[in-house]
Amino acid sequence: MTEKLWLKSYPEEVPTSLDYREIPLQQYLSEMADKTPDNVAIYFMGKEVRFKELQQYAYKFANYLQKLGLQxxxxxxxxxxxxxxxVVSxxxxxYAGCxxxxxxxxxxxREVAYQLKDSGAKLIVTLDILYPRIMKTWKDTDLEHIVVTGLKDFLPFPKNVVYPFMQRKEYGFKVSVEHQGVNHLFTEILRTSPDTAIPIDEAFDFNEDLALLQYTGGTTGFPKGVMLTHRNIVSNVQACAMWTNDYRIPEDEQEPDVVLGVLPFFHVYGMTTVLALSVMMGFKMLLVPKFDATELLKTIDKHKPTLFPGAPTIYIGILNHPDIAKYDLSSIKACISGSAPLPVEVQDQFEEVTGGKLVEGYGLTESSPVTHSNFLWIDRRVKGSIGVPWPDTDAAIMDTTTMTEVAVGEVGELCIKGPQVMKGYWNRTEETAQTLRDxxxxxxxxxxxxxxGYFFVVDRKKDIIIAGGYNIYPREVEEVLYEHEGIQECVVIGVPDPYRGETVKAFIVKKEGAEVSDDELNRYCRKNLASYKVPRIYEFREELxxxxxxxxxxxxxxxxxxAKQNDNLA
Structure with missing residues (x-):
């Protein structure tokens, strides 16, 4: 491998390598329960759960799993x-070693059945409103037990009393499940199961034992189970903690962060940067069960989160809220944006509104997920760049037909090495060999x-548009469109064209009250893009x-x- 050019961009305060404690992820909860038992670990709709309580709940759940025979x-x-x-589950x-x-x-x-069958899961924890969906599929899987809970189970009085009536009004039904047979009630587990400690398994292997089987989105073919070990997750969370730590302030003077948990935990990005990070570092997490811009603004204004991991569409939703000026967002000090490219315009506006730092990062499920990010606390950020590799992470731009690096500045496939890289795909030896190479x-x-040493992603390998022999990267076109004052969201794809092979089509969501036409966008894009990159087709939608x-x-x-093309041919 050639010289790691990014290391010269690292400031003195940021280590290029970290020491990783070879302990299981759950051990961090035990340590926080001993160190700060009365500190709030979770805030959820008025309910607070402290670290010692969280540990006790987790022990109860673990003991119940072992009682059921899970190994x-x-x-x-x-x-x-x-x-x-x-979080408890x-x-x-x-703790139970599962x-x-x-x-x-x-x-x-169909999607639930596929994932349960592919993973071989023996138990599922789900909401009461989702229980009917599980009952229609579970006999075709390896499921032996269904644990049922409801949002009301952790709501404070009087919300816990009112919620069942709201549920019936919203969903049109109320699910009633008995604690018997294959069905188990979460509340009964916490009421009856002992909270006795469960020691670390003597056979625990930090490098090999799986903590998580995280399924990819399945944008190409069936979703694959990504095998993430305790080492993968712990190393990535430690790097995240170091990267977001404000080293301008002495550690003994820093207050524990408050993390805004709007990213869903069933996505590896939310699981790492909210759930695992908060527990490992002793932070309070503000749990948000679903994204609603108004409710999110109220939460920020009232509860003052300091860390806000998010995705571009979340930041865009906040920025375009008509009443944003009514809320105090000044508590936010650091945001790392992931899951999709961050438009420069969004970054600039969000920093102006909050006074905090918003930087683009990069990752994927197969790397637990983060591999790159811009620096938060120094003026070495490069807009439009995913930043530099995190500590202990190697990255290279390769010609993957020969597995050789291309020259600096040339486009190739981004390849990663590091402690956060997956063990492989679950039961998919061939696909693992294709993705993990040398x-x-x-x-x-x-x-x-x-x-x-700063890296730039131009697009997914399979998303490149080839029009008239030219390679067109959708992200470049989208960056230009996002700078238009009337556009809230956009996405660009290639569509078949009898003359050019493919041509560029843009899907547009206009800002509320904005007047935007095809002709106007065509003139605008021709001023900012080479002619072959200009979208030939625009489609306006209410949402994407x-x-x-x-x-x-x-x-x-x-x-x-x-599908439209096939219908036309038919």
């Missing part, structure tokens, strides 16, 4: 929004590195399809266009 390595699915029950499963399978509550019956993780993202973490589903739009 080391058994998979436990958690299908919950961001709630205290999700996560660490309880770890492997967690985070499952999206928005999944359809010790490198092939990301599928095309990018380049500049002479200072997104994942739960707010990432725009580009592939869904591509599939829609293909």
């Amino acid at each position: 080391k390595g058994d998979r436990i699915a958690i299908m919950l929004p961001n709630t205290p029950q999700a 996560f660490f309880g499963a770890m 492997t967690v399978v985070m499952t999206n509550p928005l999944y359809t019956e 010790g490198w993780l092939l990301t599928g993202d095309m990018g380049y590195m500049n002479e200072d 399809p997104k994942t739960a973490v707010g990432k725009i589903l580009r592939r869904q739009l591509v599939d829609e266009e293909k």
Whole structure:
């Protein structure tokens, strides 16, 4: 490998390598419960859970799992929004030696069944309103137990009394489950199970034991289970803690951070930067079960979070809220944006509104997830760049046909090495071999590195548009569109064209009250882009399809266009 150019950009205060304690993830909860038992670990809709309480709840859950006969390595699915029950189940499963399978509550019956069957999960923790969905699928899986909880279970009085009536009004039904047979009530587990400590397994292997089986989004083919070890997650969280630590202030003068938990825990980014980081570092996490811009602004104004991991669509939603000026957002000191490219315009506006720092980072499920970020506390940020590799992380731009590095400034595939890189894909030896090659993780993202060691992602390998022989990177076109004052969100794809092979189509969501036309955008883009990159087709929509973490589903739009083409041919 050539010289690690990024190391010369590291400030003195930021170490290029870290020492990793080879202990399981759950041990950090035990340490915080001993060190700061009365500090608030979780705030959820008026309910506070302190670190000692959290440990006791997790012990109760772990003891119950062992009573049911679950053993080391058994998979436990958690299908919950961001709630205290999700945190308790996560660490309880770890204490019992099990492997967690985070499952999206928005999944359809088919998607749930696939993930449960592929992972071989023996138990699932889910919401009462999702219970009917599980009952329609569980007999086709390896599930032996279903643990049911409700949002009201951790709500304070009188919210816990009112909630069932609200639930019936919103969903049209109220689920009633008995604590018997394959069904287990979360409240009964916490009421009856002992909170006796569970020691670390003597056979624990920091480098090999799986903490998490995290499924990819499945944008290409079926979702794959990414095997993440305790080493993968602990190393990434330690690096995150170091990177977000404000080293301008002596450590003994710093107050524990308050982390805004709007990123869903069933996404690896939220699991690492909110759930695991908060517990490992003794921070308070403000749990937000779903993104609503108004409620999020109220939470920031009232509870003063300092760390705000997020995604571009979340920041965009806040910036475009009509009443943003009514709320005090000045508590926010640091935000790392991930899951999708961060438009420069969004970064500038958000920093101006909050006074905090918002930087773009980069990661993927296969790397636990973060590998790169811009610096937070020094003026070495490069806008439009994903930043530099984190400590102990190697990165290279490769020609993956020969596995050789390309020259500085040239575009190739971004490849990663580091302690956060996955063990492999669950039960997929061939796909693991294709993705982990010669010790490198092939990301599928095309990018380049500049002479200072900063990396730039130009697009997904499979998203490149080839029009008339020219390579067009959607992100470049999107950056220009985001600078237009009338555009709130946009995404660019390639669509079939009989003359050029492919041509550029842009999907646009206008800002409220904005008047934007095809002709105006065409003139605007021709001033800012080479003619072959200018979109030939514009489609205006009320909203764009997104994942739960707010990432725009580009592939869904591509599939829609293909379906239209097939219909026209038919």
